[in-house]
Amino acid sequence: xxxxxxxVRFFSAVWGGADAVxxxxxxxxxxxxxxxxxxxxxxxxxxxxxxxxxLIIEPRGALVEQFAGDPFERAVSEALGDGEPQTLVQDxxxxxxxxxxxxxxxxxxxxxxxxVGSGLSKLQxxxxxxxDFRGSGKKVIANADFMMQQAYYLAAHADDVFLHPDxxxxxxxxGAYRTYYKDAxxxxxxDWNIFRAGTHKTAYEPYTRMDMSDEDRETRSRLLDQLxxxxxxxxxxxxxxxxxxxxxxxxxxxxxxxxxxxxxxxxAVNAGLVDALKSRTEVRDLLTEIVGEDEDxxxxxxxxxxxxxxxxxxxxxxxxxxxxNVAIITAVGDIEFGMQPPGTIGGDSTAALLRKARHDDxxxxxxxxxxxxxxxxxxxxxxxxxxxxxxRDGKPVVASMSSVxxxxxxxxxxDADQIVASPATITGSIGVLAMVPTFQRTMATVGVAVDxxxxxxxxxxxxxxxxxxxxxxxLIQTLIEDSYRDFVSDVAAGRDMEFDAVDEIAxxxxxxxxxxxENGLVDQLxxxxxxxxxxxxxxxxxxxxxxxxxxxxxxxxxxILDLIGxxxxxxxxxxxxxxxxxxxxxxxxxxxxxxxxxxxxNDPRGxxxxxxxxxx
Numbered sequence: 001x002x003x004x005x006x007x008v009r010f011f012s013a014v015w016g017g018a019d020a021v022x023x024x025x026x027x028x029x030x031x032x033x034x035x036x037x038x039x040x041x042x043x044x045x046x047x048x049x050x051x052x053x054x055l056i057i058e059p060r061g062a063l064v065e066q067f068a069g070d071p072f073e074r075a076v077s078e079a080l081g082d083g084e085p086q087t088l089v090q091d092x093x094x095x096x097x098x099x100x101x102x103x104x105x106x107x108x109x110x111x112x113x114x115x116v117g118s119g120l121s122k123l124q125x126x127x128x129x130x131x132d133f134r135g136s137g138k139k140v141i142a143n144a145d146f147m148m149q150q151a152y153y154l155a156a157h158a159d160d161v162f163l164h165p166d167x168x169x170x171x172x173x174x175g176a177y178r179t180y181y182k183d184a185x186x187x188x189x190x191d192w193n194i195f196r197a198g199t200h201k202t203a204y205e206p207y208t209r210m211d212m213s214d215e216d217r218e219t220r221s222r223l224l225d226q227l228x229x230x231x232x233x234x235x236x237x238x239x240x241x242x243x244x245x246x247x248x249x250x251x252x253x254x255x256x257x258x259x260x261x262x263x264x265x266x267x268a269v270n271a272g273l274v275d276a277l278k279s280r281t282e283v284r285d286l287l288t289e290i291v292g293e294d295e296d297x298x299x300x301x302x303x304x305x306x307x308x309x310x311x312x313x314x315x316x317x318x319x320x321x322x323x324x325n326v327a328i329i330t331a332v333g334d335i336e337f338g339m340q341p342p343g344t345i346g347g348d349s350t351a352a353l354l355r356k357a358r359h360d361d362x363x364x365x366x367x368x369x370x371x372x373x374x375x376x377x378x379x380x381x382x383x384x385x386x387x388x389x390x391x392r393d394g395k396p397v398v399a400s401m402s403s404v405x406x407x408x409x410x411x412x413x414x415d416a417d418q419i420v421a422s423p424a425t426i427t428g429s430i431g432v433l434a435m436v437p438t439f440q441r442t443m444a445t446v447g448v449a450v451d452x453x454x455x456x457x458x459x460x461x462x463x464x465x466x467x468x469x470x471x472x473x474x475l476i477q478t479l480i481e482d483s484y485r486d487f488v489s490d491v492a493a494g495r496d497m498e499f500d501a502v503d504e505i506a507x508x509x510x511x512x513x514x515x516x517x518e519n520g521l522v523d524q525l526x527x528x529x530x531x532x533x534x535x536x537x538x539x540x541x542x543x544x545x546x547x548x549x550x551x552x553x554x555x556x557x558x559x560i561l562d563l564i565g566x567x568x569x570x571x572x573x574x575x576x577x578x579x580x581x582x583x584x585x586x587x588x589x590x591x592x593x594x595x596x597x598x599x600x601x602n603d604p605r606g607x608x609x610x611x612x613x614x615x616x
Contacts, residue, residue, distance in 0.1 A: 049312065050302035052291045055099045057092060057306045058111040061085030063118035063126065063150070065371045065402050066332040068343025071551060085114065089122045095306045096129040098313040100136045107290050108133060109303070110142040110158060112151035119371075119403025119615075120227055121422035123153045125527055127234065130157040139290070143283050146170070152273065153231065156238040165277040169268040171250045174227045174615050176220040180210045189441035193468050195476045197484030198431025201508030203612040207435065219510055220613075223426060226512045227615060230424055241272055249273065322545030326535045327357040327366045328528075329549050334610070335375030335383075335408040337603055342551060345372055345412075347379025353549050354386035358393055363547060365396045365539035367531045368416060374408025374610040376603035377432060377483055383412045384490070391417060396538035400531035401425040401522070406510060406611035410521070411487065414494040417538055419522040420531040421513040428516055429611035430491060431508030432483045434476055440467050483607050495520055510613055 064086045099105040108130075134140055134157075142158035144151055147169045155161045163169060185192050185207060192207045202216040212220075232246040249256060249271045260266035268274040278286070287301050294300040333344040340346030357363045368387065374380065390397050399405070399413035401421040406429035413419055421427060440450065443465060450465045461472045484506075492502045497520055505511075505519045516522045524530070536544050 049104050049304050051104055052106050052302055053104050054287050054291045054303040055105045055108045055309055056303050059087035060114040063087055063089050063122045066330045066342050070341040089125055091310060092126050093129045095310050096133045100133045108140045109287055112144040112155055113146055115151040118150045120424035121403045126154055127157045156235045161275050162278040162283055163265050163268060163274045165265055168264045169273050173250055174224045176615055178206050180206045182208055182210050191438045193436040195480045196433040197480050198508030201431035201433050203610055204433055204435055320546040324364050324541055325362050325545040325547040326532050327363040327547045327549050329353045330369045332371045335379050337376045337379045347382040351382050351386045357549050358390050364541055365535035366390055367398050367400050367535050369400045370405040370409050370413050371402035372409035373404050373406050373613055377607040377609045378603050378605055380408040380411040380609055384415050387415045396535055398531045398535040400528050406613055408609040411609055414491050418534055420524055420526045421522040422527060423513050423525050425513040426613050428509055428511040430487055430506035432480050432609055434480055434607050438464050438468055440465055
């Protein structure tokens with residue numbers, strides 16, 4: 001029969017109806033999208049900044065050189081209210097620079113309750129920017145409900161420092177504490193095979209000890225003392241305090257609080273750390289006296305937030321790119337093999353950025369901004385190859401060191417024409433190690449064994465479920481020693497030093513910037529701006545632009561973010577669609593985060609130049 005049977009006709013009708021519904025839904029979606037875009041275009045103009053306004057700078061989370069994570073995923077997470085709080089150092093510096101010459105900005109208000117972490121070098125950059133702003137004759141007011149050590153550093157550079165009457169200033173100093181796993185590894189019957197080159201290379205110790213070695217304790221104590229001295233000297237100068245005032249406040253905290261009848265905030269005032277205790281309402285009233293009240297919103301002061309202010313000022317300033325430029329490439333985080341997102345230095349991804357700068361005819365010089373404790377030795381080599389290629393093509397490279405540029409972080413810096421380190425930079429740690437755990441004894445406890453045959457001594461020699469053979473140990477140690485010799489030789493070549501001279505200051509030893517300068521590991525002390533000027537000078541440029549080379553969003557990703565932003569302008573809260581994680585999910589995420597410290601080790605040879613030099 002030519003006529004279709006009833007079942008076919010039925011499903012065809014169902015499909016036709018579903019297809020029609022689909023088309024209607026698509027039409028509705030398109031209307032919504034265009035409506036959101038139109039709403040964004042009509043209502044998305046930035047709010048006008050009052051003629052007299054306060055610039056509110058409220059850093060959240062940690063001060064960082066680069067946001068961590070894939071740019072698109074991070075932007076979506078932030079739009080959904082689920083992003084990890086971080087604040088770019090450059091954003092704060094730029095906002096203060098714009099505001100200095102902006103007649104509309106009468107005062108900068110630093111709200112520091114949400115700043116929880118930062119390396120001292122980053123704090124110093126912002127502190128210098130605050131002092132520069134104050135040089136314009138305008139006032140900076142700092143306030144917080146609670147001030148941790150990092151927040152207080154910035155507050156100390158303000159004209160007035162206020163604290164909530166129930167608040168706290170907590171200066172804990174600097175510490176370096178590590179978790180040690182040897183007993184747990186023994187209980188699990190894991191053989192943790194260690195290979196190293198460098199007498200002071202101590203990154204492996206948590207897996208072979210239950211406490212800190214004397215060598216590690218000496219090195220870390222030296223670094224901590226130098227950092228703490230820099231911190232105290234900066235605060236003393238900014239607040240015009242007596243010598244020893246910061247140390248005395250921290251050392252005698254209990255006595256100071258008791259002398260203030262148990263009031264922590266009053267103790268901070270008595271020590272000269274804070275000018276006065278004020279509630280949030282009192283601080284707002286004070287700012288209102290300076291800039292006035294918003295006519296459209298009674299009870300609100302004339303103010304603009306940092307993000308909105310930066311967006312407007314950068315749009316008005318236009319691009320910083322010119323016909324000839326210094327390119328800035330930021331390398332932040334652990335160094336890993338392959339392509340990695342921002343916040344992690346990928347051997348391939350960072351090399352690709354350097355290669356892009358090399359083939360860009362508008363780029364005459366490059367500043368490599370490094371904030372890294374190192375990682376994969378092979379990935380570091382890949383990046384260093386591109387640094388050398390830039391120089392061979394006649395484009396000077398200046399390495400600019402932030403809080404830490406040690407081990408692999410030093411490796412990717414050493415071939416630059418010049419190295420500029422912040423006074424608070426931790427660097428050096430020129431050494432190599434490998435860690436190869438095997439689990440044959442663990443498996444034996446549950447009745448599992450491995451056996452077999454091979455055609456050479458190396459067949460199955462490096463399986464994690466078999467005991468490592470003496471030959472395997474010898475081979476890996478040979479590779480480690482060869483990698484160390486190469487590391488030292490490359491430093492000697494890049495720094496124009498003798499091998500023995502580098503070997504003496506290498507051995508995994510870690511240095512503060514001043515010591516690194518004395519030892520010839522860096523060329524000068526300075527900040528990012530100094531490195532940019534030096535790069536331009538090496539390229540013999542008087543007039544130049546700044547070109548940031550980084551991973552960019554694709555057109556599709558940018559369109560999606562624009563739609564989310566446009567939706568927010570017409571009252572659509574995307575964050576309302578997201579379910580908050582449960583406590584169990586938060587705990588699980590924290591476990592995964594801790595485990596990631598081991599899982600990220602992905603060097604193809606299993607060889608690492610990594611400095612576990614966390615300072616908190």
